[in-house]
Ligand SMILES: Cc1ncc(C[n+]2csc(CCOP(=O)(O)OP(=O)(O)O)c2C)c(N)n1
């Protein structure tokens with residue numbers, strides 16, 4: 001039973017749009033006939049704290065929370081926030097990292113340093129299963145640095161045999177008309193980034 | 195049709211499908227989305243309101259119920275403390291239209307001031323309580339709650355919790371069915387609704403009889419489900435603990451309770467006969483365990499192994515139930531020491547400069563609950579108490595009475611606009627009435643920031659965004675008898691410093707209201723700052739770190755060495771600060787603080 005559930009952990013910083021990304025994931029996999037559950041774990045997300053979303057899909061999903069060590073895909077929007085969950089990933093799990101650093105308050109205050117070599121450490125443990133996306137650069141090129149979330153979603157879509165059309169349709173469902181074009185190009189750029 | 199929905203949206207949907215006509219709430223995580231969903235998606239069929247507090251919310255809902263309408267009141271766990279007075283007596287009056295009270299717990303206090311277990315209210319108030327475990331049940335149980343309410347003449351509690359309210363799962367949608375109970379009031383019903391002693395005693399008997407009937411109902415209730423697999427171990431559980439435990443132990447037998455009070459005693463007895471050993475898995479207090487032991491059953495495991503505090507998860511359940519057999523996941527990196535990322539006041543938030551001022555004045559600050567509570571964290575460290583909504587005003591007054599003249603000039607209370615209207619008016623009345631001298635600062639950011647920007651009576655807009663009367667804080671304070679009511683621009687540090695100092699030293703009650711400091715996330719008008727952002731002149735910055743004391747997320751420290759370790763005019767420095775212009779809205783607070791003119795306006 002457990003074996004046919006896939007576990008995706010999204011992590012990032014409040015305000016980065018992990019929640020919208022996971023909403024879209026829900027729609028995509030549900031439309032593809034899966035049972036889905038997702039849960040956001042955060043205190044006060046809008047105020048720049050850390051945010052994680054547990055997303056699970058399969059034939060029948062019970063718990064909305066993933067067990068530590070059982071993550072199949074870690075989709076991280078920020079390096080430190082990805083690093084925090086390095087122990088949650090299965091040995092053969094895949095790690096998709098947005099190569100962006102956002103300083104937490106203690107680092108801003110100069111009290112401690114931002115962790116070094118996050119990408120290298122991931123590569124040490126997961127070898128070829130680590131995928132780096134330059135989300136902020138891509139988003140800035142498109143013209144809106146806030147759209148990193150959809151770039152990451154685009155990159156993530158490569159790991160599943162689901163038609164691009166379904167992804168894009170679900171994406172549009174969650175967005176107001178005026179930002180649809182922008183988000184579509186972010187998604188496509190992300191999809192081509194891996 | 196099936197749709198993936200958040201638990202709170204599913205509760206809203208359930209209310210709509212059940213034909214509810216009135217929905218009231220005061221916001222509170224994790225319950226706030228319910229009313230938001232009702233007001234946005236079902237506005238043609240359901241009257242929705244943000245009430246000033248939970249007591250009012252429940253009273254408005256119960257009035258609608260007395261008039262025959264199905265009504266729902268929603269709140270977080272501590273909200274029911276505020277609404278407990280009407281709640282305890284509504285158990286006696288009962289209802290006419292179905293009355294459902296949603297109460298959302300917050301194990302681990304993700305965003306709360308305590309971790310109380312709301313199931314106790316059901317036993318205490320002698321009303322039934324349902325506990326859904328996913329979004330489908332959120333919707334189904336809401337509908338069932340309305341039916342039970344009308345069938346048994348009782349308010350019904352629906353207990354959610356963070357992980358149920360904030361998780362998403364598929365829900366089958368159905369159509370709305372209007373209630374068959376006719377609308378209308380009848381003066382002849384007075385003995386049912388007027389709780390004077392002679393009528394109380396009659397209704398008191400009714401309550402006992404009702405609970406007996408509900409217990410029999412609970413035994414037959416289709417959502418008190420027995421699931422017999424391996425008969426060696428049976429688990430009695432409810433709510434979110436069911437999917438967690440099922441995930442780890444798919445082969446155990448289960449008695450999953452949809453209604454946790456009154457307990458289905460017969461069903462429990464049957465379950466004990468069918469399995470060899472019974473384990474009770476419940477989050478927070480040993481509510482089921484205590485009751486089931488009291489019946490006389492032997493419980494194999496309960497709170498002897500599962501923690502009585504904090505939130506459960508599949509990991510917690512596996513670890514506590516497997517005991518020695520538990521094998522933890524392997525640790526690749528010690529992540530405990532990684533820098534934490536707590537929430538922080540937004541850059542540009544009008545609360546920040548004000549707390550900087552309070553800190554500089556060296557005041558003991560009686561705080562309250564809202565975004566501003568974040569000012570208790572370093573580097574501001576400028577809030578020194580937080581108990582419950584409205585508490586700070588009374589506490590500051592009490593402390594000033596205790597300290598007498600010694601306290602003058604050393605104390606103040608701060609309270610947000612929404613919190614003031616929720617529970618701050620009465621204690622302020624007390625300050626004046628009982629001849630106090632304390633100072634109350636109302637931080638008016640024109641919204642309920644912390645819980646996601648809800649309207650309240652001081653914003654001048656209803657939940658649907660319609661303009662309405664706006665409470666004038668100044669007039670209100672004056673009407674309570676406060677003679678010294680001052681307004682302050684929170685972004686003007688010098689002025690705020692002077693005004694606050696003057697008022698806290700005054701031997702009379704005073705109120706200071708912040709003006710023109712709307713929340714940075716506000717949907718309506720934002721404050722227009724003079725410059726689009728500020729930036730640091732690296733030649734001037736001496737790295738003194740003064741501006742870091744305000745904890746603005748846009749400002750960061752950068753160590754320097756070699757040539758850079760000297761300013762242009764030869765002053766030594768260890769580092770410089772930087773401002774991330776993307777994050778800086780130009781509030782100018784750091785600019786006002788810097789003594790070396792190192793912070794300068796940026797150009798768009
Ligand atoms: C009894 C109770 N109800 C609701 C809440 C949830 N809650 C916490 S703070 C808050 C309101 C904060 O608004 P405001 O006072 O305007 O301050 P702001 O967050 O805007 O700074 C609410 C509703 C609570 N903690 N206790």
Ligand code: SF4
Pocket residue numbers: 047538539540542543544545565566639643644713714715
């Ligand atoms: S949400 Fe509003 S009130 Fe809360 S910290 Fe941000 S700006 Fe301040």
Ligand code: SF4
Pocket residue numbers: 541542727728744746747748749773777778779780781782783784785
């Ligand atoms: S002006 Fe200074 S204090 Fe204000 S937001 Fe910008 S960096 Fe922060």
